[in-house]
Amino acid sequence: MILPASVRADTAAVEDHLASLFESLPGPAEHLVESMRYATMNGGKRLRACLVLAAARLAGGGQVPDGAIHVAAAVECLHAYSLVHDDLPAMDDSDTRRGIPACHIAFDEATAILAGDALQTLAFGILADPGVSQDAAIRARLVGELATAAGITGMAGGQMLDLEAESSSPSLDEVRQMQAMKTGALIQFAAVAGGVHGGASASLEAALADYSRDLGLAFQIADDLLDYDGDAAALGKPAGQDAERGKGSFVVLMGLDAARQTAVELIAAAETALAPWGAAADDLRAIARFAIERRS
Amino acid sequence: MILPASVRADTAAVEDHLASLFESLPGPAEHLVESMRYATMNGGKRLRACLVLAAARLAGGGQVPDGAIHVAAAVECLHAYSLVHDDLPAMDDSDTRRGIPACHIAFDEATAILAGDALQTLAFGILADPGVSQDAAIRARLVGELATAAGITGMAGGQMLDLEAESSSPSLDEVRQMQAMKTGALIQFAAVAGGVHGGASASLEAALADYSRDLGLAFQIADDLLDYDGDAAALGKPAGQDAERGKGSFVVLMGLDAARQTAVELIAAAETALAPWGAAADDLRAIARFAIERRS
Numbered sequence: 001m002i003l004p005a006s007v008r009a010d011t012a013a014v015e016d017h018l019a020s021l022f023e024s025l026p027g028p029a030e031h032l033v034e035s036m037r038y039a040t041m042n043g044g045k046r047l048r049a050c051l052v053l054a055a056a057r058l059a060g061g062g063q064v065p066d067g068a069i070h071v072a073a074a075v076e077c078l079h080a081y082s083l084v085h086d087d088l089p090a091m092d093d094s095d096t097r098r099g100i101p102a103c104h105i106a107f108d109e110a111t112a113i114l115a116g117d118a119l120q121t122l123a124f125g126i127l128a129d130p131g132v133s134q135d136a137a138i139r140a141r142l143v144g145e146l147a148t149a150a151g152i153t154g155m156a157g158g159q160m161l162d163l164e165a166e167s168s169s170p171s172l173d174e175v176r177q178m179q180a181m182k183t184g185a186l187i188q189f190a191a192v193a194g195g196v197h198g199g200a201s202a203s204l205e206a207a208l209a210d211y212s213r214d215l216g217l218a219f220q221i222a223d224d225l226l227d228y229d230g231d232a233a234a235l236g237k238p239a240g241q242d243a244e245r246g247k248g249s250f251v252v253l254m255g256l257d258a259a260r261q262t263a264v265e266l267i268a269a270a271e272t273a274l275a276p277w278g279a280a281a282d283d284l285r286a287i288a289r290f291a292i293e294r295r296s
Numbered sequence: 297m298i299l300p301a302s303v304r305a306d307t308a309a310v311e312d313h314l315a316s317l318f319e320s321l322p323g324p325a326e327h328l329v330e331s332m333r334y335a336t337m338n339g340g341k342r343l344r345a346c347l348v349l350a351a352a353r354l355a356g357g358g359q360v361p362d363g364a365i366h367v368a369a370a371v372e373c374l375h376a377y378s379l380v381h382d383d384l385p386a387m388d389d390s391d392t393r394r395g396i397p398a399c400h401i402a403f404d405e406a407t408a409i410l411a412g413d414a415l416q417t418l419a420f421g422i423l424a425d426p427g428v429s430q431d432a433a434i435r436a437r438l439v440g441e442l443a444t445a446a447g448i449t450g451m452a453g454g455q456m457l458d459l460e461a462e463s464s465s466p467s468l469d470e471v472r473q474m475q476a477m478k479t480g481a482l483i484q485f486a487a488v489a490g491g492v493h494g495g496a497s498a499s500l501e502a503a504l505a506d507y508s509r510d511l512g513l514a515f516q517i518a519d520d521l522l523d524y525d526g527d528a529a530a531l532g533k534p535a536g537q538d539a540e541r542g543k544g545s546f547v548v549l550m551g552l553d554a555a556r557q558t559a560v561e562l563i564a565a566a567e568t569a570l571a572p573w574g575a576a577a578d579d580l581r582a583i584a585r586f587a588i589e590r591r592s
Contacts, residue, residue, distance in 0.1 A: 029477075147417050157414070
């Protein structure tokens with residue numbers, strides 16, 4: 001599927017912004033900066049950045065507010081950090097990422113650990129910078145919410161539960177919780193942060209939270225579907241990798257048809273959550289559909 | 297040497313606060329929380345936390361302001377994260393830390409990577425929380441300054457340069473810069489953050505920056521001196537470990553006597569920077585002297 005022109009423009013703007021960001025990072029640890037750039041500028045879909053910008057545009061009444069691009073960049077840096085660390089030999093031990101060598105292969109393991117560490121730091125540093133917003137309360141709130149999304153009850157906690165699940169047989173509910181933490185929390189942060197930055201009303205903020213919770217779960221089910229029947233070349237990592245390790249996947253636990261049906265229903269619910277905002281929320285709806293129709 | 301009663305009380309308060317903090321962290325990733333607690337509650341000197349509280353007390357006119365203990369805890373979490381990752385096999389490959397198994401030995405490597413990651417996240421989350429200060433501008437500023445101290449021009453960048461120095465022969469200036477980044481930046485953050493939190497004047501803030509820059513360098517020289525002639529049991533890690541690897545140490549580059557003399561001069565300069573504040577700055581002076589007279 002083709003995303004709307006506004007979302008494609010957002011993707012391009014984020015790429016440009018990230019490229020400038022890594023150009024501008026000061027020395028003397030140039031090798032570290034290069035590894036961070038490599039890990040971030042790798043052809044990702046920028047789903048999270050697009051969520052930030054589309055939600056900010058909706059909240060901002062059709063215009064993306066100044067500074068929202070920094071929030072989008074921060075989310076992409078945080079996401080890139082998580083991928084670098086997930087790929088490490090002690091974690092998921094994946095040599096490739098999006099069809100190219102993983103950071104610890106292209107550089108080395110120590111550099112990859114530090115690149116992930118410094119990308120996390122950079123994400124928080126970006127959010128705290130006045131460039132994001134003149135309102136320090138908004139900046140502090142975004143930092144706090146990113147910390148919640150990335151920490152023990154979010155992404156890092158979810159990755160821990162995922163590693164523990166390798167040696168157990170998690171139930172569907174346990175997998176749902178684990179994925180909501182590991183993947184869902186940052187997707188939810190992206191949409192809500194865009195709304196908060198754009199000055200969303202309480203009702204829009206709540207709707208963005210509902211929308212992105214459903215989207216996040218659908219996104220992960222779609223990932224498991226891609227993993228099940230995906231083409232390794234399109235995906236950029238060996239297909240079936242997770243299943244081989246006996247991790248609980250939605251496809252295994254729900255069955256193929258039920259997983260597909262659930263993803264479709266979740267996206268419908270995500271779209272419905274934004275019904276009161278009519279056509280102004282069309283970009284977010286298109287992003288939601290893209291999340292389950294993508295090929296990689 | 298014995299630290300003043302007020303500093304010893306600060307140390308105890310930080311220990312209690314950290315213990316309560318880890319007790320209160322929510323599930324379901326309990327194993328991860330346990331590894332974070334293990335890595336943080338390990339008998340450290342709490343130098344950085346004491347700097348936060350002593351500087352906050354000086355800035356606050358003799359009283360530690362409410363919320364400063366959270367800043368102290370955040371710095372200790374950030375420091376604990378750096379030690380966990382530094383000890384990893386791909387980094388300094390150290391099996392022990394303060395005489396007990398390093399986090400990746402007590403748990404496993406994947407858990408240690410995640411524990412470090414989540415401790416970094418926790419540090420930023422703590423600083424963004426309104427418990428630190430009702431003034432969001434102070435919280436956002438502390439987040440931004442911690443990101444600078446921890447990132448590519450600070451701790452992570454310094455660790456990268458340190459790893460690169462293993463295969464080169466760094467000059468004294470290069471080692472000084474590397475250590476200012478790797479160790480100095482977080483020590484400087486601690487003192488300045490305490491001042492900022494306590495409402496320090498511009499002149500006190502500048503003096504705290506001068507004081508802690510000198511202290512940080514002296515601290516690292518003292519570390520190299522301990523490494524050179526230290527007792528492995530007292531230090532809790534194999535003595536001479538860094539020297540064996542051919543890393544640039546101040547002792548090797550300056551000579552033993554010059555290193556000792558420089559550390560003494562730096563601490564004298566650190567004490568002098570606080571001269572205008574008279575006896576009110578005695579705690580900070582005692583901490584500075586402790587940094588070079590410690591046995592571990």
